[in-house]
Amino acid sequence: MSEEKKYEPIGVELEEGKRYAWCSCSHSGDQPFCDGSHRAADTDKVSMGFEAEESGTKYLCTCKQTSNPPYCDGTHNSL
Known part of the structure; x- marks a missing residue:
């Protein structure tokens, strides 16, 4: 990812009523979702x-x- 695009948001398809886990630490390899890397x-x-x-x-x-x-x-x- 280039430096200028490093922080661009990621468009994802979400499903109404479904639960998701958003990564808040930047360590996940599955951005923007959490993969447990923060542990x-x-x-x-x-x-x-x-x-x-x-x-x-x-x-x-x-x-x-x-x-x-x-x-x-x-x-x-x-x-």
């Missing part, structure tokens, strides 16, 4: 579980600085 990393971050409110393509944050986790709020543009 082996030296971090106090944990995954954030959330339920999709509606089905469709949603853009999940990868910079981990969003004020609306797990969804991208554009913060990556100022990093």
Whole structure:
């Protein structure tokens, strides 16, 4: 991933009512979802579980600085 695109949100298809685990530590190899890598990393971050409110393509944050986790709020543009 190039430096300029490093923090771009990832569009994913979510299913209404389904639960997901968003990675909040940046160590997951399955971004933007948690794969448990935070357990082996030296971090106090944990995954954030959330339920999709509606089905469709949603853009999940990868910079981990969003004020609306797990969804991208554009913060990556100022990093």
